[in-house]
Amino acid sequence: ARLFEPQGIVNPLDILKRIYGYSAFRGQQQAVIEQVVAGGDAVVLFPTGAGKSLCFQIPALCRKGVGIVVSPLIALMRDQVEALKQLGIRAAGLNSSLTRDEAIAVRRALAADELDLLYVTPERAVTDGFAEMIGDMDIALFAIDEAHCVSQWGHDFRPEYRGLDCLASRFPGVPRIALTATADHHTRDDIIERLALGGARVFTSSFDRPNIAYEIVERDQPRQQLLRFLSRFKDSSGIVYCLSRAKVEDTAEWLSEQGIRALPYHAGMDRALRDRHQDAFLKEENLCLVATVAFGMGIDKPDVRFVAHLDLPGSVEAYYQETGRAGRDGLPSEVWMAYGMADVIQRRRMIDEGGAPDEIKRIERSKLNSLLAICETAGCRRQAILAHFGEAHSGRCSHCDTCLKPVETWDGTEAAIKALAAVYRTGERFGTGHVIDVLMGTVNEKTERFGHVDMPVFGAGKDLPARTWQSVFRQLLATGLITVDHAAFGAMKLEPEARAVFKRERQVFFRKDRPSSGKAARGQKS
Ligand code: ADP
Ligand code: ZN
Numbered sequence: 001a002r003l004f005e006p007q008g009i010v011n012p013l014d015i016l017k018r019i020y021g022y023s024a025f026r027g028q029q030q031a032v033i034e035q036v037v038a039g040g041d042a043v044v045l046f047p048t049g050a051g052k053s054l055c056f057q058i059p060a061l062c063r064k065g066v067g068i069v070v071s072p073l074i075a076l077m078r079d080q081v082e083a084l085k086q087l088g089i090r091a092a093g094l095n096s097s098l099t100r101d102e103a104i105a106v107r108r109a110l111a112a113d114e115l116d117l118l119y120v121t122p123e124r125a126v127t128d129g130f131a132e133m134i135g136d137m138d139i140a141l142f143a144i145d146e147a148h149c150v151s152q153w154g155h156d157f158r159p160e161y162r163g164l165d166c167l168a169s170r171f172p173g174v175p176r177i178a179l180t181a182t183a184d185h186h187t188r189d190d191i192i193e194r195l196a197l198g199g200a201r202v203f204t205s206s207f208d209r210p211n212i213a214y215e216i217v218e219r220d221q222p223r224q225q226l227l228r229f230l231s232r233f234k235d236s237s238g239i240v241y242c243l244s245r246a247k248v249e250d251t252a253e254w255l256s257e258q259g260i261r262a263l264p265y266h267a268g269m270d271r272a273l274r275d276r277h278q279d280a281f282l283k284e285e286n287l288c289l290v291a292t293v294a295f296g297m298g299i300d301k302p303d304v305r306f307v308a309h310l311d312l313p314g315s316v317e318a319y320y321q322e323t324g325r326a327g328r329d330g331l332p333s334e335v336w337m338a339y340g341m342a343d344v345i346q347r348r349r350m351i352d353e354g355g356a357p358d359e360i361k362r363i364e365r366s367k368l369n370s371l372l373a374i375c376e377t378a379g380c381r382r383q384a385i386l387a388h389f390g391e392a393h394s395g396r397c398s399h400c401d402t403c404l405k406p407v408e409t410w411d412g413t414e415a416a417i418k419a420l421a422a423v424y425r426t427g428e429r430f431g432t433g434h435v436i437d438v439l440m441g442t443v444n445e446k447t448e449r450f451g452h453v454d455m456p457v458f459g460a461g462k463d464l465p466a467r468t469w470q471s472v473f474r475q476l477l478a479t480g481l482i483t484v485d486h487a488a489f490g491a492m493k494l495e496p497e498a499r500a501v502f503k504r505e506r507q508v509f510f511r512k513d514r515p516s517s518g519k520a521a522r523g524q525k526s
Helices: 014-021 027-035 052-062 073-084 099-113 126-135 159-170 185-194 222-229 243-258 271-283 316-323 340-351 358-376 382-389 413-425 434-441 447-448 466-478 498-504 515-521
Strands: 042-045 066-070 091-092 119-120 139-144 177-179 201-204 212-220 236-240 264-267 288-293 303-310 333-339 408-411 482-485 491-494 509-511
Touching: 014 052, 027 042, 027 052, 027 201, 042 066, 042 185, 052 066, 052 139, 052 177, 073 091, 091 099, 091 358, 099 126, 099 271, 126 303, 126 333, 139 159, 159 185, 177 222, 177 264, 212 382, 222 303, 222 333, 243 264, 243 288, 271 382, 303 316, 303 447, 316 358, 316 382, 358 466, 358 482, 413 434, 413 466, 413 491, 413 498, 434 447, 466 482, 466 509
Parallel strands: 042 177, 042 201, 066 119, 066 139, 091 119, 139 177, 212 333, 236 288, 236 303, 264 288, 303 333
Antiparallel strands: 408 509, 482 491
16 A cells, blocks of 8 residues: 555566565466456465465555455464564554554554554454444455355354455445465355355466375374374474364373474463464474364464374365465475274264254265265375365376375276266265165165165165275265265265266276274274
């Protein structure tokens, strides 16, 4: 805003060079900036580390007035404001952590037109008081950061985000830009609809993180497995994620006993201690932070070399976000997860026993299944992750465990044909449970009511156990031969590629159940 020159047009590239010290725009940054500078709305879906912040900061500097940035976390806000001030940009945050005097100072600077960027929480942005406060001012733009928070499909739903569509009606003519690193199409559609961004240009870029190597192992002796993984990293920092606070504490303590510098971090810890651990993580070179997912959002540590998961996240989005904290600097980084049947049971129970309405539980279950499909794929992990975000990848990335050490597979072409036929013949209207009943020839109310008992596919899959069919469907989902329509009660639908399987032009291989899952199935403890 300071650079706004009524006569001359400010050149975004000049700002990039002069203020940020970078020589060129990355990817589509320039296109986004031009759109917003010209007064248009934008939806920006770029992965972590792509450089989304510049996409609203530079237009705010080019246009007349202050740029208002809606940001969900006070810690995140504080970091960004600090970084901007260091660049000489006049930024401030308005939030509940300020003292009375500090808040007054920010308001005064705003009124005096002395701010380029003002960060606010969504709660505040939707109030009448805030609208009044900025009502008479020139506003360069509204930026809605972490825009996936508006969607229940996102991994971090914030009801306050739902009110942000008021910005469109209260301030017509002020460009709005929504940004997120979450890319699945449900979230995308929700952002556009809920934030009234139907007229916005949508910018997407590849979600591939080529410098991240993926590995998912079956859990067997988790601590020893973790230790082996960590032994690959000397003098570098990373994050170990656990589901519970107790496990965070135990794991950090155990790692310390093993001679690894490890500190715990979770929301139940004393605030001062937690901040100290976060600071240590940001500053030190050789530290393993053991954390719940409370840690990480908005943490901009570029040289996180590894991320380990000792528990399964709840969705691909969450897994992608959490692993995405590795390697923001573009250097080789590794992410690793140990998962077992217990995770699946635990996650399902968390959903079932959670207080969410049935509709949300259904969404959560199918999100979990999508992640399981990636855990179980015999194909390239990267390909499966990107497929989840609707992005094609040729596979064989040579940078994930399944590419590096191919898993044992079985020729499942015949099984796949039966499975796909069962989906097709029953009208692509049912979820796995019912379709497996049809394949297994289970006579029940539903198979009778729909007349499925009389179909040729009824009982065609009796040669394999129901458990194998479950794995078959999950893997078909992972390879993209079928999709699940979450909006239609989890109904499976065939993708065009399935035709090649029917015609036997394409063979399908499935991952074999690994020995230790067999052990678990026989009721032995490891
Ligand atoms: P995101 O919000 O998309 O995760 P950031 O905006 O935090 O990404 O940017 C990630 C890093 O890349 C930051 O350190 C930022 O300064 C840097 N960066 C952004 N754009 C450029 C560019 N054009 N050239 C060089 N570095 C850039
Ligand atoms: Zn791969």
